[in-house]
Amino acid sequence: MAFDFGALLEKMKMLLASDHASIVSINLFVALICACIVIGHLLEENRWMNESITALTIGLCTGVVILQISGGKTPHIFMFSEDLFFIYLLPPIIFNAGFQVKKKQFFRNFMTIILFGALGNLISFITISLGAIGIFRKMNIGKLEIGDYLAIGAIFSTTDSVCTLQVLNQDEMPLLYSLVFGEGVVNDATSVVLFNAVQNFDLSHINTTIALQLVGNILYLFISSTFLGFIAGLFSAYVIKKLYFGRHSTDREVAIMILMAYLSYMVAELFSLSAILTVFFCGIVMSHYTWHNVSENSRVTTKHTFATLSFIAEIFIFLYVGMDTLDMEKWKFVSDSPGISVKVSSILLVLVLVGRAAFVFPLSFLSNLTKKSPDEKIDFKQQFTIWWAGLMRGAVSMALAYNQFTKGGHTQLRGNAIMITSTITVVLFSTVVRDLNFLLTFDNLEKE
Amino acid sequence: MAFDFGALLEKMKMLLASDHASIVSINLFVALICACIVIGHLLEENRWMNESITALTIGLCTGVVILQISGGKTPHIFMFSEDLFFIYLLPPIIFNAGFQVKKKQFFRNFMTIILFGALGNLISFITISLGAIGIFRKMNIGKLEIGDYLAIGAIFSTTDSVCTLQVLNQDEMPLLYSLVFGEGVVNDATSVVLFNAVQNFDLSHINTTIALQLVGNILYLFISSTFLGFIAGLFSAYVIKKLYFGRHSTDREVAIMILMAYLSYMVAELFSLSAILTVFFCGIVMSHYTWHNVSENSRVTTKHTFATLSFIAEIFIFLYVGMDTLDMEKWKFVSDSPGISVKVSSILLVLVLVGRAAFVFPLSFLSNLTKKSPDEKIDFKQQFTIWWAGLMRGAVSMALAYNQFTKGGHTQLRGNAIMITSTITVVLFSTVVRDLNFLLTFDNLEKE
Numbered sequence: 001m002a003f004d005f006g007a008l009l010e011k012m013k014m015l016l017a018s019d020h021a022s023i024v025s026i027n028l029f030v031a032l033i034c035a036c037i038v039i040g041h042l043l044e045e046n047r048w049m050n051e052s053i054t055a056l057t058i059g060l061c062t063g064v065v066i067l068q069i070s071g072g073k074t075p076h077i078f079m080f081s082e083d084l085f086f087i088y089l090l091p092p093i094i095f096n097a098g099f100q101v102k103k104k105q106f107f108r109n110f111m112t113i114i115l116f117g118a119l120g121n122l123i124s125f126i127t128i129s130l131g132a133i134g135i136f137r138k139m140n141i142g143k144l145e146i147g148d149y150l151a152i153g154a155i156f157s158t159t160d161s162v163c164t165l166q167v168l169n170q171d172e173m174p175l176l177y178s179l180v181f182g183e184g185v186v187n188d189a190t191s192v193v194l195f196n197a198v199q200n201f202d203l204s205h206i207n208t209t210i211a212l213q214l215v216g217n218i219l220y221l222f223i224s225s226t227f228l229g230f231i232a233g234l235f236s237a238y239v240i241k242k243l244y245f246g247r248h249s250t251d252r253e254v255a256i257m258i259l260m261a262y263l264s265y266m267v268a269e270l271f272s273l274s275a276i277l278t279v280f281f282c283g284i285v286m287s288h289y290t291w292h293n294v295s296e297n298s299r300v301t302t303k304h305t306f307a308t309l310s311f312i313a314e315i316f317i318f319l320y321v322g323m324d325t326l327d328m329e330k331w332k333f334v335s336d337s338p339g340i341s342v343k344v345s346s347i348l349l350v351l352v353l354v355g356r357a358a359f360v361f362p363l364s365f366l367s368n369l370t371k372k373s374p375d376e377k378i379d380f381k382q383q384f385t386i387w388w389a390g391l392m393r394g395a396v397s398m399a400l401a402y403n404q405f406t407k408g409g410h411t412q413l414r415g416n417a418i419m420i421t422s423t424i425t426v427v428l429f430s431t432v433v434r435d436l437n438f439l440l441t442f443d444n445l446e447k448e
Numbered sequence: 449m450a451f452d453f454g455a456l457l458e459k460m461k462m463l464l465a466s467d468h469a470s471i472v473s474i475n476l477f478v479a480l481i482c483a484c485i486v487i488g489h490l491l492e493e494n495r496w497m498n499e500s501i502t503a504l505t506i507g508l509c510t511g512v513v514i515l516q517i518s519g520g521k522t523p524h525i526f527m528f529s530e531d532l533f534f535i536y537l538l539p540p541i542i543f544n545a546g547f548q549v550k551k552k553q554f555f556r557n558f559m560t561i562i563l564f565g566a567l568g569n570l571i572s573f574i575t576i577s578l579g580a581i582g583i584f585r586k587m588n589i590g591k592l593e594i595g596d597y598l599a600i601g602a603i604f605s606t607t608d609s610v611c612t613l614q615v616l617n618q619d620e621m622p623l624l625y626s627l628v629f630g631e632g633v634v635n636d637a638t639s640v641v642l643f644n645a646v647q648n649f650d651l652s653h654i655n656t657t658i659a660l661q662l663v664g665n666i667l668y669l670f671i672s673s674t675f676l677g678f679i680a681g682l683f684s685a686y687v688i689k690k691l692y693f694g695r696h697s698t699d700r701e702v703a704i705m706i707l708m709a710y711l712s713y714m715v716a717e718l719f720s721l722s723a724i725l726t727v728f729f730c731g732i733v734m735s736h737y738t739w740h741n742v743s744e745n746s747r748v749t750t751k752h753t754f755a756t757l758s759f760i761a762e763i764f765i766f767l768y769v770g771m772d773t774l775d776m777e778k779w780k781f782v783s784d785s786p787g788i789s790v791k792v793s794s795i796l797l798v799l800v801l802v803g804r805a806a807f808v809f810p811l812s813f814l815s816n817l818t819k820k821s822p823d824e825k826i827d828f829k830q831q832f833t834i835w836w837a838g839l840m841r842g843a844v845s846m847a848l849a850y851n852q853f854t855k856g857g858h859t860q861l862r863g864n865a866i867m868i869t870s871t872i873t874v875v876l877f878s879t880v881v882r883d884l885n886f887l888l889t890f891d892n893l894e895k896e
Contacts, residue, residue: 022535023714023717023718027714027715027718030707030711030714033707034704034707037704038704041700042691083470087471087474243486243490250752250755251752251755251756252485252489254753255481255485255756255759255760256485258760259478259481259485259760262478263478266475266478267475269471270471270472270475297748297752298752300745300749301749301753304698304699305749305753307698307699308702308706308749308753311699311703312707
């Protein structure tokens with residue numbers, strides 16, 4: 001492979017260059033994360049709050065304070081960086097999800113999960129894209145290309161698996177948890193694949209060949225990413241069993257597990273596969289094989305280390321989203337016509353709900369046809385919960401939206417600015433509203 | 449405090465900006481670290497090798513391969529970044545050292561350690577500076593200022609506490625370990641303080657007032673840094689005990705411990721204190737108080753997590769130093785006159801040995817005068833080991849040398865280039881030679 005070393009090295013230099021300024025921001029973020037943990041703990045008993053809402057709120061407040069200090073200028077510390085997200089924050093979250101998932105439930109519902117995550121996501125993508133084309137074209141929101149509409153479909157088809165983990169309880173509702181969460185992960189992968197396809201394919205001349213290529217591409221990515229995850233997990237199990245690190249040191253075992261997991265993600269990124277799928281399956285295999293080959297101390301350590309890293313990354317993301325909300329540049333365009341922005345956000349929310357409804361109920365019906373025992377069937381209440389639980393849009397949507405609608409973090413076009421602000425609105429609104437209502441839903445479910 | 453937000457944000461943006469190139473380098477580094485761990489494990493039985501030499505060797509080999517691929521150009525991926533080192537790699541290493549140190553031994557020898565680390569370092573600093581002024585001025589190595597000579601004194605007075613940890617065994621030789629390691633930590637702090645003083649004070653008009661100011665400054669830094677570390681440790685213990693996180697989640701306890709430790713380091717950096725001292729004492733207090741307030745699972749997890757993070761950071765540093773060695777730019781100047789470079793390196797090595805001898809033996813004598821029991825006295829063989837064990841110069845020396853003698857990673861002046869290459873030579877030579885001989889020394893010690 002011919003790497004572009006010049007570019008690589010320039011990047012690395014930039015990445016490593018930092019000074020007093022970065023010390024200030026690290027201090028700020030670490031202190032805020034501590035505050036979120038403490039406050040989240042104190043509010044544990046209060047079921048109307050959770051860590052994600054706390055972090056969002058604290059992020060917003062900090063944003064206001066910094067904006068005051070800096071005199072109302074646009075502090076670009078608030079810029080959401082896809083790379084920070086995809087290289088450092090997402091891997092521990094998804095890996096931990098795979099590592100802690102109840103594998104029995106997950107594999108029992110495997111076909112349903114794939115059905116929801118892949119086919120369902122496609123249905124939702126088509127629904128939202130068509131809806132956006134139909135409605136937004138008639139509105140005065142600046143020029144958007146066909147690629148932009150399809151991107152909107154992909155952006156709003158990802159559910160937020162991170163939040164789902166915080167709201168659903170694996171032990172109390174194993175079936176729902178594995179369905180909603182499994183769908184979320186597969187769903188993320190499908191959306192990222194669709195999004196890349198939309199960006200790379202020539203969409204002005206869609207025909208059967210290109211459509212087939214697209215489908216083939218998606219299948220290839222699914223299979224190769226999953227395969228890579230399995231291989232990485234099995235390889236780590238083999239190395240640890242064969243070399244028997246525990247004889248000399250627990251730390252080597254823990255280090256190898258952390259590094260191999262991260263390596264599986266980065267290798268998938270390197271080959272432009274779906275790194276989310278890879279690291280998720282790597283997590284599953286590692287918890288099933290590798291984890292049983294290490295010493296008792298390593299087992300306790302890895303279990304809690306992975307959970308802690310994922311926990312910190314989640315809080316960081318919500319803080320970031322909260323602070324980013326106040327970046328003024330993109331609200332400038334919107335402030336001229338606040339009505340349109342509210343309209344666009346509402347339309348998107350409705351499209352999201354319609355898009356989800358368009359696959360959850362039909363596919364649940366299909367899935368129920370294949371099950372014999374009534375326990376395994378998804379009853380209407382559960383279908384409703386799946387539909388509702390997947391409403392939340394999160395960090396993946398944000399990252400994709402920034403990727404599509406900004407150039408180097410700046411938003412120059414009116415249409416793009418409106419899409420970015422609408423994405424933020426949908427993410428914030430769906431997170432807060434769903435969290436609150438979801439708890440109510442569960443109260444009802446539990447009481448029965 | 450009036451932060452420069454514009455600069456801060458620009459930095460943050462640069463820091464977060466990355467692309468495909470950084471994915472390649474992350475892949476490379478993670479894979480190499482895995483390789484170092486596996487090879488280091490396989491060579492465990494071989495006492496002539498250890499993880500640091502393995503990492504140095506692998507780093508060198510990789511450097512050669514990349515140099516071949518990139519066609520002999522200067523790949524600046526090899527540039528040693530002080531910030532990467534001081535912000536991400538050093539904190540876990542020093543914190544873990546404090547966390548795992550045998551506190552009883554450490555505090556019993558506290559006065560001796562401070563004597564060696566502070567006064568001894570000063571003696572070594574003066575010896576090396578005077579020697580450098582006396583010898584290098586007469587040689588043809590380009591223009592060096594008085595500040596440069598003093599910087600050389602500070603650079604070569606730090607011993608490498610990281611390597612010491614790998615070679616000495618805490619359980620077999622508790623007295624020696626606590627002396628050599630404790631000296632190393634205090635020593636690092638003194639050198640960094642001296643180095644900053646040399647850079648900031650006007651050295652052309654040294655008089656008694658400025659000298660007193662300097663001493664006062666050093667004392668202030670020592671006391672305030674240590675105090676901050678204690679406070680941070682005690683505060684974490686209080687928060688965890690008071691809030692009783694374990695009731696709800698182990699992960700919160702672990703997260704709070706990690707974040708508070710890192711925060712203590714970063715706050716010290718923010719106020720330009722000696723962050724090394726702060727995080728070291730924070731580690732001691734945390735292992736003494738906080739650690740006993742958390743749940744059993746958290747105890748196992750934190751102990752091994754800190755050790756693992758420190759382990760990975762150490763390997764990363766040695767890989768980096770190994771790869772950095774091949775950066776061609778600085779060898780360009782030296783290749784015209786290889787004789788001078790060898791001479792300079794040899795002279796520096798001799799100065800380092802003389803500088804250490806000038807304080808280890810007199811101060812041991814002083815320390816012995818205050819001890820009554822013969823067990824507590826440092827006999828000649830132990831003095832010799834302390835002298836020899838502190839020979840190694842490591843990553844702190846490298847970082848300070850790059851700080852003093854390069855501008856933005858580039859070496860333009862002949863004198864500066866020679867100093868950089870000599871520092872690398874001394875670090876590599878002392879690491880390899882000492883490691884090998886040290887094992888022999890220990891064989892002898894153990895046999896008696």
